[in-house]
Amino acid sequence: xDKIFVMNLGTTSFKFKLYAWETEDPKxxxxxxxxxxxxxxSAWEISxxxxxxxxxxxxxxxxxxxxEHCFAILQADGILxxxxxxxxxxxxxxxxxxxxxxxxxxDALIAEMERVxxxxxxxxxxxxxxxxxxxxxxxxxxxxARFETSFHGSIPAPRVTYGVxxxxxxxxxxxxxxxxxxxxxxxxxxxxxxxxxxxxxINCHLGGSSSICAILDGKSVATSxxxxxxxxxxxxxxxxxxxxxxxxxxxxxxxxTLDETLxxxxxxxGLLGLSGVSNDLRLVMDAAAEGNAQAQLAVETLADNILGYxxxxxxxxxxxxxxxxxxxxxxxxxxxxQMVCENLGYLGLKLDARKNDGRGDGCISTEDSAVxxxxxxxxxxxVVAACVREYLHP
Ligand code: AMP
Numbered sequence: 001x002d003k004i005f006v007m008n009l010g011t012t013s014f015k016f017k018l019y020a021w022e023t024e025d026p027k028x029x030x031x032x033x034x035x036x037x038x039x040x041x042s043a044w045e046i047s048x049x050x051x052x053x054x055x056x057x058x059x060x061x062x063x064x065x066x067x068e069h070c071f072a073i074l075q076a077d078g079i080l081x082x083x084x085x086x087x088x089x090x091x092x093x094x095x096x097x098x099x100x101x102x103x104x105x106x107d108a109l110i111a112e113m114e115r116v117x118x119x120x121x122x123x124x125x126x127x128x129x130x131x132x133x134x135x136x137x138x139x140x141x142x143x144x145a146r147f148e149t150s151f152h153g154s155i156p157a158p159r160v161t162y163g164v165x166x167x168x169x170x171x172x173x174x175x176x177x178x179x180x181x182x183x184x185x186x187x188x189x190x191x192x193x194x195x196x197x198x199x200x201x202i203n204c205h206l207g208g209s210s211s212i213c214a215i216l217d218g219k220s221v222a223t224s225x226x227x228x229x230x231x232x233x234x235x236x237x238x239x240x241x242x243x244x245x246x247x248x249x250x251x252x253x254x255x256x257t258l259d260e261t262l263x264x265x266x267x268x269x270g271l272l273g274l275s276g277v278s279n280d281l282r283l284v285m286d287a288a289a290e291g292n293a294q295a296q297l298a299v300e301t302l303a304d305n306i307l308g309y310x311x312x313x314x315x316x317x318x319x320x321x322x323x324x325x326x327x328x329x330x331x332x333x334x335x336x337x338q339m340v341c342e343n344l345g346y347l348g349l350k351l352d353a354r355k356n357d358g359r360g361d362g363c364i365s366t367e368d369s370a371v372x373x374x375x376x377x378x379x380x381x382x383v384v385a386a387c388v389r390e391y392l393h394p
Contacts, residue, residue, distance in 0.1 A: 002087045003029070003080065004388050006381040007067070009091070009126045012037045014066040018074065019385040026385060029079050034066045042066070046073055063126065064133025083141060089134065090388035092182055092380055093127045093145035094229070095120035097173060101150045102391040105131050105143035116173065119228050122266065144391055146384040151181030151188075154219035159316075162226070178223035180205045182380035183326065184213040189383075191322050192218060194363075195372055198321035202313045204306060205378065206336070207327030208279075210235050212306065214313035222316050224309050230266055233305050236279035239269040240305065274298040281329050281336070303339035310344065320347055320371045326378040337364070337375070347371050 001022055008015040014034040019026040032046035042060035047053035054073070060066050067089070074080045096103065097116035103109050110128060117124040131143055152160075160176040161169065168174040187203040201215040210233045214222040224232030234240030242265065251261050264273070272279035275298035277287045287295035314320045323344070324330075325337050334356045341351040348370025355364040356375075365373035 002389055002392070003085060004088050004090050004385050005067075005071075005086055006090045006092065006384045006388070007063075007130065008381060008384075009063055009130055011122070011126055012039070014060075014063055014070075015381075016067075016070060017381040017385070018079065019382075019389075021389065026382070026389075030074055032070055032073075034060055034069070037061075037063060037066055044069065046070065048077070048079070062133055063130035064137050067130070067134055068137060083138060086141065088142040088144050088388055088392060090384045091127055091131070091143070091145045092148065092384045094123035094148050094179065095177065096145065096147035096149060100147055100153050102144060102146045102387045104391075105135070105145055109145060119173070119177075123229065142392070144388045146182065146387045148179040148181045149177040150387075151185040151213075152176075152178030152220045152223050155221055155223065159222050174227055176223070176226040178211070178213070178220065179225045179229050180209070180211045180213070180223075181220070182383040183378040184211075184215065184220060184223070186379050186383045187324050187326055187376060188215045188218050188220075190376055191324060191374065194374065195322055198372070200317040200320050201322045201324065202310055202317070202320060203324045203326065204310070204330050204340075205327045206233075206306070206325065206329035206333075208236050209238075210327065210329070212309040212313065214316050216317055222313055233309065234270040234274070234302065236281070237267050237270050237272050239265040239273075271298055271302065274301060281333060285333070285335060299336075300339070303336055306336075306340050307343055310340065314347060320349075322372045322374060323349065324374045324376055326376050331375055331377055337373075341373065344371070349373065 001020055003018065003020045006017050014037060016032050017028055018030040020029050028049060030046060030048050034042050034044040036042045037060050040059060041057045043057050045053050045055040060069055080086055095116045097112045099109060099112050110131060113124050113128055134143060162174055164174055183205045184203050188201060191198055191201050199217050203213045203215060205211050211223055211225045213220050230238050232240055247261055271281060271284055275284045275295040277284050277295050284295045284298050288299050329336060337356055338351060341349060350366040350369040351373055352364055352366045361376050363372055364375050
């Protein structure tokens with residue numbers, strides 16, 4: 001029986017799900033999360049289906065140690081017998097440069113991820129550290145990466161091309177890659193089951209990090225993030241699309257270095273920078289409701305940004321069968337969904353106000369809407385797990 005341990009890593013966080021295949025349908029044997037890696041104490045929680053979660057606090061220095069800690073608990077609880085009982089670990093890895101799809105973690109993969117780290121400076125180093133750590137602690141363990149860029153390999157050339165000197169693409173890799181591939185792929189596969197015959201889908205993955213994807217016949221044909229995760233929609237803390245020629249006037253005005261300016265654009269911009277309130281849309285919406293005009297502008301700008309991409313992608317798709325909202329914002333904010341859908345009547349899209357105010361997975365458009373609107377929870381780890389298994393048993 002295959003058992004695959006899927007990791008989703010943040011700078012100081014570690015999330016995992018352990019999958020097992022007794023039949024063709026995988027089962028989740030365990031799921032867990034560690035926070036504050038590198039701090040004096042890290043809080044951890046592990047749960048098994050149908051059971052009460054276990055939790056505790058312990059010092060965890062790095063992501064390799066986090067894996068070791070979770071593995072020891074799974075072993076003590078009889079979920080994994082030993083290392084040989086684990087078929088592989090799988091990573092929801094971010095930027096693989098010229099590597100795409102699902103790949104074995106080896107020296108060549110590590111070198112390519114290191115080469116493109118300047119394009120994903122907040123994400124690639126975390127995965128590289130974990131891969132190296134786990135390789136040195138558990139040398140026999142098979143490690144496989146599924147890149148977040150993978151689903152977007154089908155985007156046509158003109159939509160991954162920037163208007164820069166041609167050789168920049170060849171020599172520096174300046175082109176769109178797109179990210180959140182596992183989430184967009186999961187939604188594509190889920191809509192195929194829920195709405196058979198839906199060929200033209202736009203998925204709005206809106207959360208701490210956001211992107212929109214146009215999907216035609218199960219394949220990505222456009223996405224809002226580009227060469228880096230900074231582009232496209234403005235995110236909770238990130239700028240999104242921004243004019244390169246504004247960087248110099250900002251540096252000159254405030255006396256910032258280039259690095260300081262880029263730091264602000266990636267960490268103190270987006271919802272946080274524009275609202276001046278928070279990077280959490282809930283708090284920004286609360287402030288807007290209390291009359292904070294800056295917060296109101298931030299909410300309206302976000303909704304307008306999303307609407308613009310939907311309009312562009314409906315044109316790329318030459319129509320629309322399904323519009324999906326996923327991610328923490330997409331699934332939870334009925335107000336944002338309503339603000340976005342308000343201007344989509346020209347597509348024949350009609351949001352059902354009562355269903356939009358509800359919760360859980362489901363269709364939230366009216367019976368007679370020409371475009372079905374869905375609120376769906378994403379499941380990126382299940383896509384990584386399935387891809388890793390397919391890679392191991394082609
Ligand atoms: P994710 O990264 O997908 O887990 O999404 C996390 C984000 O979802 C948080 O930063 C919040 O801003 C946002 N969020 C969660 N619930 C709500 C809500 N009810 N309304 C607006 N935003 C929400």
